[in-house]
Amino acid sequence: MDIVSPGFTGRRRSGTELPPGQYLTHEFPVLSAGPTPHILPEHWEFTVTTETGEVHRWDWATFTSLPAEEITKDLHCVTRWSKLGTDWKGVSLDTLLADVETSADFAMAHSYGGYTTNLPLDDLLDGQAWIAYEYDGEPLDPEHGGPARLLVPHLYLWKSAKWVRGLVLSDTDDLGFWESVGYHEYGDPWKEQRYAGD
Amino acid sequence: MTADVPTYLDGNAAAGALREVFAVDLTAAIGRCNGCGRTGAFAEARLYVDAPGMVARCSGCDGVLLRVVNTPTDTYLDLRGLTYLRVSSAE
Numbered sequence: 001m002d003i004v005s006p007g008f009t010g011r012r013r014s015g016t017e018l019p020p021g022q023y024l025t026h027e028f029p030v031l032s033a034g035p036t037p038h039i040l041p042e043h044w045e046f047t048v049t050t051e052t053g054e055v056h057r058w059d060w061a062t063f064t065s066l067p068a069e070e071i072t073k074d075l076h077c078v079t080r081w082s083k084l085g086t087d088w089k090g091v092s093l094d095t096l097l098a099d100v101e102t103s104a105d106f107a108m109a110h111s112y113g114g115y116t117t118n119l120p121l122d123d124l125l126d127g128q129a130w131i132a133y134e135y136d137g138e139p140l141d142p143e144h145g146g147p148a149r150l151l152v153p154h155l156y157l158w159k160s161a162k163w164v165r166g167l168v169l170s171d172t173d174d175l176g177f178w179e180s181v182g183y184h185e186y187g188d189p190w191k192e193q194r195y196a197g198d
Numbered sequence: 199m200t201a202d203v204p205t206y207l208d209g210n211a212a213a214g215a216l217r218e219v220f221a222v223d224l225t226a227a228i229g230r231c232n233g234c235g236r237t238g239a240f241a242e243a244r245l246y247v248d249a250p251g252m253v254a255r256c257s258g259c260d261g262v263l264l265r266v267v268n269t270p271t272d273t274y275l276d277l278r279g280l281t282y283l284r285v286s287s288a289e
Contacts, residue, residue, distance in 0.1 A: 032205055033249040035260055078250050114262070158250055178250050182267040182274035195269040 019189035022082040030143045037112040037163050041147050047166035051104045066091045073153035076189035090132030093124040104169035112163040117176035156187040209243035230281040233261030
C-alpha cells in the first residue's frame with residue numbers, strides 16, 4: 001500500500017477504486033435475512049460434500065489447526081456500500097479442497113440458519129476464497145458470520161455466506177437464497193451484476 | 199459483540215411492499231407456515247429488511263414465509279413458505 005495519509009486514501013479510492021454504483025463506508029453494516037445463529041466452536045463443523053456423495057468433515061480444532069492466511073481485501077455489498085482494506089484471517093479453500101476429488105463445476109454454500117448461495121467452483125480456488133474466522137485480529141462476531149464465514153471478496157458480499165457450515169459440489173448451477181428471487185447468479189461487482197440478466 | 203436486540207420488524211411493515219403486488223392489505227390475512235403449521239395474522243411475522251430483499255419469517259419456527267425482491271424492473275415474490283394466505287371476503 002502507498003504511504004499516504006488515511007484521509008486522502010479514502011477520497012482517492014472513492015474516485016478510482018470502487019465498482020460502479022458503490023459508495024464508500026468506514027462502518028461495517030450488518031445485513032441479515034434472519035436471526036443470528038449462535039454456534040459454539042465445539043458444536044461447529046464444516047463439510048464438503050462431493051457430487052458422488054463423499055463427505056469431508058472438519059471440526060473446530062481440526063479446522064483451526066490448518067495453515068491460516070492473513071487476508072486484506074475490499075468488500076462490495078450489493079446494497080451499494082463498499083468497505084476497503086478489511087483484515088481477515090482464515091483458511092484458504094485451496095487448502096480445504098486439496099484432498100477432495102471432484103469434477104464438479106459448481107458449489108452451493110450452506111449456512112447455519114438455512115442460508116444458501118451458489119458459486120462456480122473455480123471462483124473458490126486459486127487464492128480467491130477463504131473460510132474466515134478472525135476479523136481485525138479478533139474472533140469473528142456472530143453478527144458478521146462467526147464463528148466462521150465464507151469470504152469470496154471478488155464477488156458481491158452476499159456470496160460470502162455468514163455462519164457457513166458446508167459446501168455441496170455439483171455438476172449443475174443451482175440457485176441459492178437470493179439468486180432464486182432475482183439476484184444475479186454470479187455477482188461480479190465490477191460488471192455490476194446485481195440482478196438476474198444484468 | 200453487540201447486544202442481541204431483535205433485528206426484525208413486525209409484519210405490518212410489509213404493507214407497502216405487498217400493496218404494490220396485491221390489491222388488498224395482506225398484513226391482516228391469516229397465513230399458515232409451511233414449516234411448523236403455525237397459523238396467525240401475517241402481521242405477526244418477523245420481518246427482516248436489512249438485507250438485499252425483504253424476508254418474513256414465522257414467529258414460531260423462524261422458517262421463511264415470504265421473500266420480496268425489488269429490482270429496477272420487476273418485483274419477485276416467493277410465497278413457498280406459506281401453505282396459504284386466508285383473506286377475509288367479509289365487509
